[in-house]
Amino acid sequence: MIEVYHNPRCGKSRNCLAFLDNSNQEYTIIKYLEEVPTEKDLKDLLEKLAIKPIELVRQKEKIWIDNFKNQEMTDETIIQAMIAHPILIERPIIVKGNKAIIARESDKIEAFFKVK
Structure with a gap:
């Protein structure tokens, strides 16, 4: 089943x-601001995305700028910041099996589903 980390x-x-609906994909919505991912969830997600924690952070968010920008942070402290402030997590994220993408552009979503 496809999972979508979603912020309405x-x-x-x-x-x-809307793209998933139009392409008749079945999916489950994870409202990550309400159902905050655990440390394990985020680590699994990062592995599926094949990115470093900083690449999952919305670095233009006020919370990031006011509290974390220009600080020396380990991957672990970045993960903890995303757990404490889930608004920092990039969105949307599509997870299918052991792969995931940050699905901000429809062409990336389309390419993701064409890959076998």
């Missing part, structure tokens, strides 16, 4: 769901 207030996230 985000236009890119809503567009992602």
Whole structure:
């Protein structure tokens, strides 16, 4: 089953769901601001995305700028910051099996589903 880390207030996230609906994909929504991912969830997600924790952070968010920007942080402290402030997590994220993408553009979503 496809999982989508979704923020209903985000236009890119809503567009992602519309794309999936239009392509008749079945999926489960994870409202990650309400169901905050655990440390294990985030580490699994990062592995599926094949990125470092900093690459999953929305670095233009006020919380990041005010509290974390220009600080020396380990991967672990970045993960803890995302758990404490889930708004920092990039969105939307599509997970299918052992692969995932940050699905901000429809062409990336389309390419993701064409890969076998």
